[in-house]
Amino acid sequence: MRPSTRLIHAPLTPCPAARTVSPPVQRGSTVLFDSHADFLRAGRGEYPGITYGTDRLPQQRMLEEALQDLERAALTRVFPSGISAISETLMAFVQAGDHVLVCDNAYGPTTRFCREVLGKFGVRCDAVPPDVGADITQFLRPETRLVFLESPGSITFEIQDIPAVTAEARRRRIVTVLDNTWATPLFLDPFALGVDVVIQSVTKYICGHSDLLMGSVSVNADHAQTLADFYACREIYASPEDCALALRGLKTLDVRMRAHQASALAVASGLAGHPLVDMVLHPALPSHPQHDRWKRDFRGSSGLFAITLKKEYPDDALGRFLDSLQLFGIGYSWGGFMSLATTGRPARRFGGPLQDRTLIRLNIGLEDPQDLLDDLRQGLDRLAE
Numbered sequence: 001m002r003p004s005t006r007l008i009h010a011p012l013t014p015c016p017a018a019r020t021v022s023p024p025v026q027r028g029s030t031v032l033f034d035s036h037a038d039f040l041r042a043g044r045g046e047y048p049g050i051t052y053g054t055d056r057l058p059q060q061r062m063l064e065e066a067l068q069d070l071e072r073a074a075l076t077r078v079f080p081s082g083i084s085a086i087s088e089t090l091m092a093f094v095q096a097g098d099h100v101l102v103c104d105n106a107y108g109p110t111t112r113f114c115r116e117v118l119g120k121f122g123v124r125c126d127a128v129p130p131d132v133g134a135d136i137t138q139f140l141r142p143e144t145r146l147v148f149l150e151s152p153g154s155i156t157f158e159i160q161d162i163p164a165v166t167a168e169a170r171r172r173r174i175v176t177v178l179d180n181t182w183a184t185p186l187f188l189d190p191f192a193l194g195v196d197v198v199i200q201s202v203t204k205y206i207c208g209h210s211d212l213l214m215g216s217v218s219v220n221a222d223h224a225q226t227l228a229d230f231y232a233c234r235e236i237y238a239s240p241e242d243c244a245l246a247l248r249g250l251k252t253l254d255v256r257m258r259a260h261q262a263s264a265l266a267v268a269s270g271l272a273g274h275p276l277v278d279m280v281l282h283p284a285l286p287s288h289p290q291h292d293r294w295k296r297d298f299r300g301s302s303g304l305f306a307i308t309l310k311k312e313y314p315d316d317a318l319g320r321f322l323d324s325l326q327l328f329g330i331g332y333s334w335g336g337f338m339s340l341a342t343t344g345r346p347a348r349r350f351g352g353p354l355q356d357r358t359l360i361r362l363n364i365g366l367e368d369p370q371d372l373l374d375d376l377r378q379g380l381d382r383l384a385e
């Protein structure tokens with residue numbers, strides 16, 4: 001063989017696989033078949049193996065299987081971000097002429113996708129109150145096909161009465177979807193509460209290290225075929241490296257979630273008595289308006305909550321507070337090891353005590369909670385100056 005051929009076909013002897021504790025990452029587009037007969041089988045959809053890079057390479061399959069098992073789902077598929085998992089789900093389960101309801105505390109881009117993209121294709125979308133329960137019936141129309149919940153909402157933290165909503169939806173064969181990113185499968189089992197489709201922004205707690213974007217969709221048996229077919233048609237696959245990192249994140253999810261839970265509760269309780277702080281929006285505190293629902297349905301709480309202040313402050317004063325924090329980064333997203341702080345004034349369609357209020361949202365990371373509390377207290381002193 002001449003040099004160019006030798007370069008392409010080296011090494012001529014395959015290297016034996018090593019049983020490393022963490023599985024090797026396999027990247028690829030072309031996947032070789034052993035024979036022309038296998039190639040023809042793949043064309044007929046009868047080949048049992050992996051046919052191409054978009055056919056979910058091993059890392060993706062391992063991650064999906066691990067999540068499916070954790071969620072106790074009939075089927076799980078992963079997507080390149082949380083928002084792509086959400087938009088693909090909405091496209092998979094609705095069609096022109098359908099009506100969709102979205103809780104008013106859902107992640108902003110979820111609502112925006114419903115209104116701006118689904119709206120363009122003849123799907124009508126309306127909001128329901130962030131604490132909706134059996135009163136969902138007031139908002140249903142004969143053509144309502146899907147109800148999208150996020151509980152607690154990741155900005156304002158209201159909790160929906162999930163079993164009451166799913167009971168009404170089931171009676172009418174309406175699909176219920178829950179964004180369960182805040183609780184993760186460890187702290188809430190949505191399928192046991194009657195939910196049909198469960199979303200995770202894997203980007204947050206499952207990854208845990210703020211170094212990738214990914215989302216997952218898990219479904220019960222009634223909806224497995226729809227998800228599998230839509231996924232196969234769209235071929236929006238996830239990168240093997242990101243799947244490997246998400247799999248690694250899963251190994252420590254349980255210990256990290258317990259640490260986030262304990263630290264966030266310590267910080268939230270510490271802030272509750274501060275003279276500048278008004279509300280502490282944390283579902284596991286008895287002062288939370290839907291605390292009883294949280295106690296009934298959830299097995300734990302995570303590291304994300306918000307506070308309001310007794311006075312409203314202009315942005316430059318809020319900036320004095322945020323910029324003075326030594327341990328909290330200022331940035332989007334949450335669920336990682338590093339504490340973050342952001343501000344927001346969420347739009348409210350249904351009024352309530354958060355109307356026109358500034359929220360300071362805190363992602364409590366894995367630092368010592370006393371250090372975090374000291375940092376927030378010195379920041380609040382700056383705000384009061």
Ligand SMILES: Cc1ncc(COP(=O)(O)O)c(C=O)c1O
Nearest residue numbers: 081082083107154181201203214
């Ligand atoms: C509750 C919730 N769901 C979904 C998403 C979207 O996830 P991603 O950032 O992976 O697109 C976010 C992002 O902040 C979120 O907060």
